[in-house]
Amino acid sequence: MSPGPEQHRARVARVISQVMGVPVGEVGDQASPRTLKAWDSMGHMNLMLALEEEFGVRFSDDRILQLLSVPAILAELDLVLPAGGSHA
Amino acid sequence: MEPVSYAQAQALSEAELAALPPLRIALLANIVINPLVAYLRYQAWRIGLHAQCHLGEYDNVLQEALGSNADLLGPQTDVVLVFLQLETLSWSLARAFAGLGVEQVRAERERIVDYVQNVLAGIRRQTPGMILWHGFERPLYPALGIADAQRPDGQTAVVEELNHAVREAVRRYQNAYWVDLDPCVARIGAPAFHDARYWHLGRAPYTLAALREIADETFKYVRALKGKSRKCLVLDCDNVLWGGTIGEDGLAGIRLGTTHPGSPYREFQQEVLNLHDRGVVLALCSKNNEADVWEVFDGHPDMVLRRRHIAAAQINWDDKATNLQRLARELNLGLDSLVLADDSDFETSLIRRLLPEVEVLQLPAGSAVEHRNLLAACGWFDTLTISAEDRERGAAYQAEAARTRLKVESGDLESYYRSLEMVPRIGLADPMTIPRIAQLTQKTNQFNLTTRRYGAEEIARLAASDAADVIWLRLSDRFGDAGIVGVCILRYGGGSATFDTFLLSCRVLGRGVEDAFLVQCLRRAAARGCAMAIGEYHPTAKNGQVVDFFPRRGFQPAAADAEGSRFTLALPAPGLREPDFFARIDSEIAS
Numbered sequence: 041m042s043p044g045p046e047q048h049r050a051r052v053a054r055v056i057s058q059v060m061g062v063p064v065g066e067v068g069d070q071a072s073p074r075t076l077k078a079w080d081s082m083g084h085m086n087l088m089l090a091l092e093e094e095f096g097v098r099f100s101d102d103r104i105l106q107l108l109s110v111p112a113i114l115a116e117l118d119l120v121l122p123a124g125g126s127h128a
Numbered sequence: 129m130e131p132v133s134y135a136q137a138q139a140l141s142e143a144e145l146a147a148l149p150p151l152r153i154a155l156l157a158n159i160v161i162n163p164l165v166a167y168l169r170y171q172a173w174r175i176g177l178h179a180q181c182h183l184g185e186y187d188n189v190l191q192e193a194l195g196s197n198a199d200l201l202g203p204q205t206d207v208v209l210v211f212l213q214l215e216t217l218s219w220s221l222a223r224a225f226a227g228l229g230v231e232q233v234r235a236e237r238e239r240i241v242d243y244v245q246n247v248l249a250g251i252r253r254q255t256p257g258m259i260l261w262h263g264f265e266r267p268l269y270p271a272l273g274i275a276d277a278q279r280p281d282g283q284t285a286v287v288e289e290l291n292h293a294v295r296e297a298v299r300r301y302q303n304a305y306w307v308d309l310d311p312c313v314a315r316i317g318a319p320a321f322h323d324a325r326y327w328h329l330g331r332a333p334y335t336l337a338a339l340r341e342i343a344d345e346t347f348k349y350v351r352a353l354k355g356k357s358r359k360c361l362v363l364d365c366d367n368v369l370w371g372g373t374i375g376e377d378g379l380a381g382i383r384l385g386t387t388h389p390g391s392p393y394r395e396f397q398q399e400v401l402n403l404h405d406r407g408v409v410l411a412l413c414s415k416n417n418e419a420d421v422w423e424v425f426d427g428h429p430d431m432v433l434r435r436r437h438i439a440a441a442q443i444n445w446d447d448k449a450t451n452l453q454r455l456a457r458e459l460n461l462g463l464d465s466l467v468l469a470d471d472s473d474f475e476t477s478l479i480r481r482l483l484p485e486v487e488v489l490q491l492p493a494g495s496a497v498e499h500r501n502l503l504a505a506c507g508w509f510d511t512l513t514i515s516a517e518d519r520e521r522g523a524a525y526q527a528e529a530a531r532t533r534l535k536v537e538s539g540d541l542e543s544y545y546r547s548l549e550m551v552p553r554i555g556l557a558d559p560m561t562i563p564r565i566a567q568l569t570q571k572t573n574q575f576n577l578t579t580r581r582y583g584a585e586e587i588a589r590l591a592a593s594d595a596a597d598v599i600w601l602r603l604s605d606r607f608g609d610a611g612i613v614g615v616c617i618l619r620y621g622g623g624s625a626t627f628d629t630f631l632l633s634c635r636v637l638g639r640g641v642e643d644a645f646l647v648q649c650l651r652r653a654a655a656r657g658c659a660m661a662i663g664e665y666h667p668t669a670k671n672g673q674v675v676d677f678f679p680r681r682g683f684q685p686a687a688a689d690a691e692g693s694r695f696t697l698a699l700p701a702p703g704l705r706e707p708d709f710f711a712r713i714d715s716e717i718a719s
Contacts, residue, residue, distance in 0.1 A: 054135075055135050058135040058139040082160075082162055085162075085163075085326060085329070085330050085332060089326075089335075089336050090133075090134045090135045093133055093135070100325070101325040101328060104325065104329060
């Protein structure tokens with residue numbers, strides 16, 4: 041079975057939960073700075089750093105400012121990860 | 129061991145940490161450095177502390193040093209981390225240097241040194257805690273190109289001068305240290321250290337890998353401050369000190385020499401010897417026939433380590449957990465003072481499971497070339513200062529062995545003590561002795577009645593205070609001078625003297641010297657007009673041997689609570705006298 045967006049979703053949710061300090065169940069498929077209080081500008085930078093480490097990727101500075109929700113992050117990961125899986 | 133990921137470090141739960149003693153860290157920075165907190169918390173957790181980090185506002189360093197943020201710094205602060213990046217402090221020196229004239233450079237330099245001195249003084253007014261001041265990074269691409277390195281007024285030279293001036297300013301304070309960031313940068317490489325994206329997006333110049341490296345460096349200082357540095361390196365032999373198996377390959381068959389494939393082992397041994405020369409105790413723990421191992425030590429021409437460097441050895445076929453416990457007993461050290469260097473996954477995982485207090489340096493089997501760097505990088509033995517006593521510890525252990533032989537010859541204990549011709553010297557702390565006194569409070573675990581840890585700054589304050597005396601004990605005998613080996617801190621108040629601290633280094637235990645020291649301190653208290661002495665005992669995992677120290681010397685139990693017990697003794701106490709087996713006692717405190 042090839043890893044797909046669903047597997048990324050679980051990993052993204054776990055990283056968000058660890059970085060923001062909320063239970064993974066409270067992260068939600070549509071999580072964003074509007075739904076999580078800890079996802080402020082500092083939280084966003086920490087999250088981007090953690091996601092880059094988790095997936096072994098590097099977002100461009102322009103994209104970093106736009107990855108402000110779980111769907112946006114998943115779409116970006118689909119774009120930057122080589123087809124068929126991730127580095128990590 | 130795999131480095132911890134940021135998310136893992138961040139995920140340490142408060143609930144798990146809440147039970148641990150706090151380590152209060154304040155961060156003052158002119159850059160954004162928040163993710164560092166996760167690594168600081170993780171490193172603190174590894175040594176059993178709960179890091180409570182207080183972050184200053186971005187680029188408010190001087191204001192905060194002068195007290196603008198009441199929650200940031202205080203008497204309880206343990207560690208203050210200061211990060212001043214040159215780009216933010218002086219854009220012209222950092223990034224527009226080529227256009228500056230000599231006068232402008234000089235003015236900028238003076239302004240920065242002034243600023244640094246004001247920040248230092250301000251922090252010190254608010255807290256006696258340890259200050260770790262991070263130096264300016266060397267320019268990667270100097271402003272004047274290749275000509276820069278040739279010129280005494282080049283950018284690199286100016287940054288070096290600034291660092292020198294800052295280091296001198298820091299050195300004027302006790303318990304303040306200048307941290308060189310350049311080796312941190314070099315170890316992982318500048319492209320892995322700096323992240324231009326987050327610098328532009330959020331004034332956060334460092335990558336996660338950089339912050340992990342900085343936290344590692346920070347905790348070398350914290351471990352030393354908190355008495356968590358390791359004291360003894362326990363070495364496996366086969367494939368660690370030499371390549372191959374002595375029992376099978378024989379003296380001529382093992383790999384050890386100045387050229388490959390023996391040179392990595394020789395370089396490793398040199399690094400081990402360097403630790404020995406800094407005061408680290410060396411021991412062997414090897415599954416071998418003992419005679420085979422000593423044959424290498426005595427007979428191999430390329431051995432760097434010699435028998436005289438080894439304080440204790442367990443060379444047999446028993447399991448290593450048992451042998452490490454034997455070594456700890458023999459050396460009078462706790463298991464948490466030991467680091468085992470071993471190449472066997474089996475042995476290292478056994479020790480991690482059975483003796484988690486022992487730190488393990490896993491040397492990758494099959495890549496001996498890495499061993500030396502791994503040992504040099506670990507930082508577990510780092511101390512804040514390297515005292516004369518540290519440098520002579522090897523000789524002290526040899527002398528101890530000679531004393532043990534004499535003990536056997538002389539039969540009864542009194543005549544043995546007499547034969548040592550011991551001379552205790554007792555005096556009051558002064559600037560020369562304060563660093564060693566602070567070091568002893570940080571490192572001594574066994575003969576330590578209260579285990580209060582003090583930095584040099586606090587010792588200096590106590591020594592200067594009218595309400596306290598900081599008293600040291602030196603000991604010499606016919607085999608040598610052990611240096612300062614005992615500390616007593618008396619606090620005066622309400623007509624009594626309280627033994628805030630009473631400790632003895634484990635190298636002079638079992639020689640009756642504690643009695644001479646106690647009696648001298650009691651005389652001092654009586655001479656200062658005290659009618660009563662109060663002894664305290666705070667139990668820890670390590671100091672069981674002194675549980676009845678005060679009651680056995682005539683002190684009466686007075687109170688006991690969760691923290692410990694208190695004992696009292698009326699002064700003067702004419703019944704207490706120094707033992708008479710000392711050659712003489714040199715006291716500088718008898719008033």
